Amino acid sequence: MLLEIFVGTIIIALALYGIWKFTEAPISFNNNISRGKNTLNIEAKRNIEYLVILDKIGKAQHISFVRRNIKSGETLEFTYPASHHTAKIVLECNNKTYEFEVI
Secondary structure, eight states: OHHHHHHHHHHHHHHHHHHHHHHSOSEEEEEEEETTEEEEEEEESSOEEEEEEEEEETTTEEEEEEEEEEOTTOEEEEEEEOOOSOEEEEEEETTEEEEEEEO
């Protein structure tokens, strides 16, 4: 009886851990604005096929960065002229497309 409860608890814990891991965002990011520059730090939590950063500088100038084949655990840093617009990060990971807004 006790063994069955223990095994059931382990199975439930593993299932919850799997759900948590698969619903977690594939990246974490931090945006800093100082001295007229944006510095966007991105850490990959999973392997990413491609990543695109889109932002608008001034009234009409757009800027974009593209990176491919980013490995899990890799940290990227992008520095560009300061923008007070919302940047967008678009990435593909495991054949799913994710979009994030960076304020």
